Every structure is written in C-alpha cells, then in structure tokens.
Amino acid sequence: MTTLRVSRQPSGEPEIFHSLQGEGASIGVPTVFLRLAQCNLTCSWCDTKYTWDWKNFSFDDEVTALPVEDVEKRILSFDRRHLVITGGEPMMQQRALAPLVSSLCDRGFYCEVETNGTLAPSPEMVRGVSQWNVSPKLSNSGVDIARREVPGALRAYSSLENAYFKFVIAEPQDVDEALDIVGRYAVAPDRVILMPEGTERRVIEERGPWVAGLCAEHGFRFSTRMHILLWGDKRGR
Numbered sequence: 001m002t003t004l005r006v007s008r009q010p011s012g013e014p015e016i017f018h019s020l021q022g023e024g025a026s027i028g029v030p031t032v033f034l035r036l037a038q039c040n041l042t043c044s045w046c047d048t049k050y051t052w053d054w055k056n057f058s059f060d061d062e063v064t065a066l067p068v069e070d071v072e073k074r075i076l077s078f079d080r081r082h083l084v085i086t087g088g089e090p091m092m093q094q095r096a097l098a099p100l101v102s103s104l105c106d107r108g109f110y111c112e113v114e115t116n117g118t119l120a121p122s123p124e125m126v127r128g129v130s131q132w133n134v135s136p137k138l139s140n141s142g143v144d145i146a147r148r149e150v151p152g153a154l155r156a157y158s159s160l161e162n163a164y165f166k167f168v169i170a171e172p173q174d175v176d177e178a179l180d181i182v183g184r185y186a187v188a189p190d191r192v193i194l195m196p197e198g199t200e201r202r203v204i205e206e207r208g209p210w211v212a213g214l215c216a217e218h219g220f221r222f223s224t225r226m227h228i229l230l231w232g233d234k235r236g237r
C-alpha cells in the first residue's frame with residue numbers, strides 16, 4: 001500500500017483543507033490544500049517548520065502516514081476541482097504523489113505543486129501537474145547555495161511553460177540574486193513573481209510597496225501573502 005506522509009492540523013486531522021490560494025500566480029482562487037511533511041532545506045524564516053524541524057517539533061504529533069486512496073477521498077470530499085500540494089517539500093514524495101496527481105488530473109482537477117526547485121520532476125508528475133510554483137531560495141534563507149541551488153532541477157523546471165518562479169524578498173538587494181537566477185536559467189519575466197518575506201501583517205504591509213516597485217522596474221509579477229493579511233500566521237488557512 002502506497003502511503004503519503006501528510007502534515008497534521010493541531011486537531012490531529014491530516015492537513016487537507018479548503019481555503020483560498022494565498023500567494024503566487026493563482027492568488028485568491030478557492031482551492032483544496034494538501035500539506036505534505038518533510039523538507040530537504042532548512043530556511044531560517046520557514047513558516048511551516050512543523051513539517052520538518054524535528055528538534056523543535058514531534059514527528060509523531062505532526063505527521064500521519066495515509067494511504068494515497070484515503071488522501072484522494074478526503075480531497076474529493078470538498079467538491080472542488082482545484083488542488084494545491086504544498087509542504088514542506090512535496091517533491092520528496094513525488095513517487096507516491098504521481099498516481100494521485102494522475103488520477104485527479106483524469107477527474108478534471110487543476111493541480112498546483114509548490115516546490116523549492118531542488119528535486120527535478122518525474123515525467124509522470126510533469127504530465128499530471130497543471131501548474132508548478134517553484135520557489136528557489138536565496139541567501140536570505142540561511143541555507144548554503146550547494147543545497148538550495150540544484151542546477152539540473154532548476155533547468156528542468158525552467159523548461160516547463162507552466163512553471164512560475166516565485167522569489168521571497170526580504171531586502172531590496174535580494175532582487176539581484178533573483179535576477180541572476182532568472183538570467184542563468186532563462187526564465188521569462190512574465191513567469192517570475194516577487195513576494196515579500198514575512199509572517200506578520202505589518203511586515204507584509206511594510207515590504208509590499210517596495211517589492212511591488214521592484215516588480216514594476218523589472219517587468220515581474222507581484223504577489224502579496226494574502227492569507228497573512230487576512231488571517232495572520234494561522235495554520236489551516
């Protein structure tokens with residue numbers, strides 16, 4: 001039986017819930033979220049450390065292993081045809097994920113996958129996924145470059161027409177690193193999104209205007225973090 005390691009909500013239920021996409025190219029779209037556990041990076045500002053930081057969180061409390069069929073049933077119970085698979089780093093489980101994505105694709109689902117772009121997608125995943133939200137990490141993540149930039153994987157994503165590249169910007173100079181990656185991997189500007197870093201409303205409000213200014217200057221898209229503005233840093237939103 002193939003299982004997926006799914007994050008748990010504070011109630012203990014698997015983190016499969018309905019809300020609005022809070023950031024990126026489909027911001028505001030009503031969607032089902034599936035949050036998978038575990039990550040291969042350790043970003044200092046990560047707002048989902050409970051998916052991977054086993055020094056500060058309990059794996060047994062935070063993670064549940066669910067058969068793929070159960071995950072699909074829970075997703076279908078929401079009666080929506082839009083899914084965002086997030087994490088953690090979902091692509092760590094892409095082998096178990098591929099049949100789920102394929103089955104949902106056959107049912108007419110629009111499936112988005114959020115990834116840090118360090119693990120290249122399999123042909124099965126490329127076939128089933130409607131939209132890739134690739135978020136390569138910059139030095140502001142505190143992760144060393146050898147771990148956060150995997151050239152083969154970034155080349156694979158940049159070759160996909162349905163892949164957006166979303167950069168988390170904490171300081172104005174961060175845009176130079178984003179420009180460097182965009183140039184080296186030949187990402188079209190209309191597939192590049194800059195988004196302010198922050199898990200507090202006041203930080204997003206302070207950084208939003210100057211990040212938007214950088215977008216206008218370089219011909220990139222802008223994304224705020226709508227869920228933080230609306231609900232704060234709350235799990236299950």
Ligand code: SF4
Nearest residue numbers: 039041043046088116
């Ligand atoms: S890649 Fe994403 S989930 Fe992983 S540590 Fe960084 S921000 Fe958190």
